[in-house]
Amino acid sequence: METQDNQKQEYNITVYTENQIGLLNRIAIIFTRRKINIDSLNTSPSEIESIHRFNIVITESEEVVRKLTRQIEKQVEVLKVYYHTNADVIWQELALYKVSTDVIAEKVSVERLLRENGARAVVIRKDYTVFETTGHREETDNLISILQPYGLIEFVRSARVAIIKDSEGFNSKLREFERLEPGEDVVENEYLNKGQKVFTM
């Protein structure tokens, strides 16, 4: 357990927050103060109106991640923080690739390329074509290397978004938070180090 605690690996930190100006900075400085690099950060409205969801990916030991999540959860406008290993989440990144339509139409079997890489064409214009894939980092990387010989003009990848496998959603929890005295089940973050059973959504 001790060694596992100190081993660095990718962790997916999920943060539910109020929609408040400045909160991104308040969360970001928790990492930068400790000189921890954020590998990926996504923030967008969640399924619940007025609640935002952050997905943050860092490579650290569980002990560090646990302390960080507690510091994040301490922020006034943060409702809840979870952390999970990659095995605990389903995650995707989205990538866009811009290539010259001429080259691609002439030299590549577009159909095969789309099929083999799970890509789709978002835009096909006379001068350029934009493909899109979603997947893990290796998959989006793979299409880069395939397209590179054909003059990849531009590439962009989104931050990671992740769905927690073992989760029942946040709606009921939010209602608990709105009560003056929230019930025990939503105040579970104190159990962060107490194993899987209590540390689920």
Add this chain to the structure above:
Amino acid sequence: METQTITQEISEIAAKPAKAQAIEVSGSVALLEALIVEGVETIFGYPGGAIMPIYDALYDYKEKLNHILVRHEQGGIHAGQGYARTSGKVGVVFATSGPGATNLVTGLADAQIDSTPLVCITGQVFAHLLGTDAFQETDVINITTPVTKWNYQVTDATEIPEVIAKAFYIAKSGRPGPVLIDITKNAQIQKFSYEGYTKCNHIRSYRPKPIVRPQYIQQAAELINAAKKPFILWGQGVILGKAEQEFKNFVEKSGIPAAWTILGAGAISTDHPQNVGMLGMHGNYGPNVLTNECDVLIAIGMRFDDRVTGRLDKYAKQAQVIHLDIDPAEIDKNVKSTVPVWGDCKETLPLLTALIEQKQHTDWLKLFNEYTEKEVEAVIFDELNPATGEMTMGEVIKQLNDITKGEAVIVTDVGQHQMVACRYAKLNNTRSNVTSGGLGTMGFALPAAIGAKFGAQDRTVVAIIGDGGFQMTLQELGTIMQSKVDVKIIILNNRFLGMVRQWQELFNERRYSFVDIQSPDFVMVAKGYGIAGKTISERDDLASSLQEMLAHPGSFLLEVMVTKENNVFPMVPQGCSVSEIRLK
């Protein structure tokens, strides 16, 4: 309109059920009304361009809100801290935009690390000028984010009542801390339809207190009941939680020896038979050594600062650790706990006390006393009772104790005198020790003493300050002069930046690098501000001068010339374990 009538009208409206007719007020008036409802009596502040509308409104509130004009915004915020520490209320500070706001940053950082409840109001340029590098515009929200519990920028007057209500609630609830509200000038001026002020008692994303888990209380009690050599460490959490009585009950029923962190001092009196002394780098001998011998360590409202623990991997490794704290992020942060008792200690301590057996750990307590005897012999006796040579800091504190009988509020700055004062000051009451613990802010004491006096008007406030720290904020003598603040100031002058010199002596082969500080004639400086004072260098004058200072009506500055190269011992050198504490 007269203020009286505005306030009356507003409070009448506020008293009526919702949808009562609103009245038109400016954002500034709404702010001041909010402060009144929150029970604010004293504000420490300094005006400037961007906060002028608030100061204009304040002109009509002079009878209700006592505004103390400080000489520098840092002085203002330290005064707010001193006020909060002695009164147990929220300190309120006003400053203008730009430099006014940036001057607050040291105080905010100090209040953040020492969990001091503050609400700071800063003026800001007009909303339409934000981001244009306007005159005295600074990005105050982003500068202060790392050093505030919460901050918020108001650009519309209608937000003011709700935001101020949140500010006070956040500042004082849970683990307290500083809150900064930045109000743009247009919002201060803007009139809006004001419907009264409602205090905040819930924010859905904010849980000030963790839920108390009975199973952990049970486990903690079992550990305590089975312990042969249990040891209590307490910190400021006991004072912040206003749980002094609950703590005393716990200590007395358990019979366990208890030691304090510097910010916890005074929660139970220094004379209490189970109070075994101070923890940490310059703490007492027994508490440090025996931390590594106890079998159960009960930490209450303290955060295992590195100055308390010394080398962490050699800290209390043999002990089972019970950690009581209101802040879940503190549990397991530095020291792994066996039993985490989350919650407000005012709630958890009585539950724990109910489950523990009444005991007396006589032999174990005796061991602490044996260490005390060794420390007295090696350090304390000579420090407090030198017969010859120049005066020591310790004997000044001892003489002061003899006169005040431990009833005074002791405010200290940072450095050797701070360690000596905290080690030796007799404190009978809680909220009697005001010092900059976590941040170690030199220049804290003089302004903090001003605030401390306003927070405890019927008590004697003695500021003990070094010759270095005094020069960092001595402009606040002007505040003492103008507001006639009865603060007794003792400067322990060793003509050195003593603590750094001590380290240079011990660890840098006496390479005294820029610690030889010269001072002005402090008594003359005080005189310039109309403050009485005297300087002494003879032991024979000490007691009578302290008497004179304390008997003097109003503020008084007493400069005591003490020996130049005294070291504070015991000492846990950096990187060493608490059990490697040195007596010399």
